[in-house]
Amino acid sequence: MFHLLPEKEKKVLEAEYRYRLLLVGLIFILASLVVASVFLLPSYLLSARRLTDVSVRNDQVKNEIKTKTDPSISTFLSTLKDNLAALKPTQKTPNFSTLVKEITDKKTTGIGIDSFSRDGKGIIIGGQADNRDNLIRFSRDLQMVADFSKVDLPISDFAKDKNINFSITITLKTND
Numbered sequence: 001m002f003h004l005l006p007e008k009e010k011k012v013l014e015a016e017y018r019y020r021l022l023l024v025g026l027i028f029i030l031a032s033l034v035v036a037s038v039f040l041l042p043s044y045l046l047s048a049r050r051l052t053d054v055s056v057r058n059d060q061v062k063n064e065i066k067t068k069t070d071p072s073i074s075t076f077l078s079t080l081k082d083n084l085a086a087l088k089p090t091q092k093t094p095n096f097s098t099l100v101k102e103i104t105d106k107k108t109t110g111i112g113i114d115s116f117s118r119d120g121k122g123i124i125i126g127g128q129a130d131n132r133d134n135l136i137r138f139s140r141d142l143q144m145v146a147d148f149s150k151v152d153l154p155i156s157d158f159a160k161d162k163n164i165n166f167s168i169t170i171t172l173k174t175n176d
Contacts, residue, residue, distance in 0.1 A: 099123060099147060099172070106141040110134030122150075122171040129164045139168065149173040 005013070100116055103125060107113060110130035117124045129135035139153045150171040157166040 096123075102145050102147065103142065103170075106138065106145065108134060108138060108141075111138045121174075122169060125166075125168045125170065127166060129166055131162050132158055132160075132164060135164055135166055142168065142170065147173055 096118055100123075103116070103123070104113065111127060111134055112129075113125060113127040115124075115126040117126075129138065135153070135157065139151055142148060142151045148170050152169040152171070153166065157164055
């Protein structure tokens with residue numbers, strides 16, 4: 001095959017071709033970015049305007065709430081907040097359901113529990129025991145629970161030998 005161009009000029013033409021190809025590619029990318037920007041500009045302007053409208057409306061609503069708020073409502077809400085804070089359980093006091101579970105875990109087959117009630121510093125358990133030994137064992141098992149500082153079983157509950165109705169008062173430990 002005939003070569004009409006010398007090798008040196010072929011390399012120059014090839015470099016010029018690659019340069020032009022690169023330039024056309026860059027112009028195409030730049031044109032694509034310009035067209036995309038032109039098409040996205042209206043959406044951006046609408047979104048920016050919507051954002052300012054929403055923030056202005058938000059400020060208006062906040063101002064309306066401030067001007068229309070009745071002072072008795074705000075005092076009621078602050079009192080309610082204080083009351084809720086007072087009722088909020090602390091981590092120092094065990095959960096009542098946890099305490100009930102600990103008590104029922106210590107219950108044996110000869111013990112029937114009829115009631116649980118919670119007073120200020122403890123729990124009162126009411127129930128029936130099949131015999132005196134089961135009741136004593138249940139009371140001693142409750143004394144072993146770490147959350148209980150005192151388990152009080154009245155001596156009058158030992159009057160009968162069988163089918164004993166009992167009432168145990170448990171004092172909870174305080175973690176001050």
